[in-house]
Amino acid sequence: MTDLQDLYQxxxxxxxxxxxxxxxxxxxxxxxxxxxxxCGDTITVYASIAEEIIxxxxxxxxxxxxxxxxxxxxxxxxxxxTITDAKTVFSKFHELVTQTGNAYEDxxxxxxxxxxxxVRAFPTRIKCATLSWHALKGALxxxxxxxxx
Ligand code: ZN
Numbered sequence: 001m002t003d004l005q006d007l008y009q010x011x012x013x014x015x016x017x018x019x020x021x022x023x024x025x026x027x028x029x030x031x032x033x034x035x036x037x038x039c040g041d042t043i044t045v046y047a048s049i050a051e052e053i054i055x056x057x058x059x060x061x062x063x064x065x066x067x068x069x070x071x072x073x074x075x076x077x078x079x080x081x082t083i084t085d086a087k088t089v090f091s092k093f094h095e096l097v098t099q100t101g102n103a104y105e106d107x108x109x110x111x112x113x114x115x116x117x118x119v120r121a122f123p124t125r126i127k128c129a130t131l132s133w134h135a136l137k138g139a140l141x142x143x144x145x146x147x148x149x
Pocket of ligand 1: 063064
């Protein structure tokens with residue numbers, strides 16, 4: 001189990017140091033700013049939507065390693081998906097980080113996100129892990145600002 005935890009830690013650190021899609025988008029079709037008051041994490045998620053498909057997604061963030069790594073993984077997981085499918089992935093991810101022993105621990109659509117299942121043991125970190133998703137949802141639903149609380 002320790003080896004597995006080391007691997008998980010390594011994936012989180014990799015996304016934290018080399019976040020994917022970490023830049024401001026010049027002409028997004030929608031964006032939303034998210035704030036997690038419990039940890040102080042802030043994020044802006046940008047998305048480009050064409051015919052209900054998320055053709056591009058990026059983010060800018062300041063905060064803890066969990067929030068940044070989760071945002072990086074989120075952008076990889078939803079790019080190319082329809083809005084409906086992206087929301088389905090969000091609900092799977094939300095279950096993954098809040099419920100023990102759920103069915104999504106081996107779900108391919110979650111990609112690297114499965115490594116964040118460990119945050120369920122730390123309730124305050126769940127908001128760090130889900131912040132970017134709330135911001136994505138906010139962008140898709142035309143809400144300028146979202147908060148984890
Ligand atoms: Zn945080």
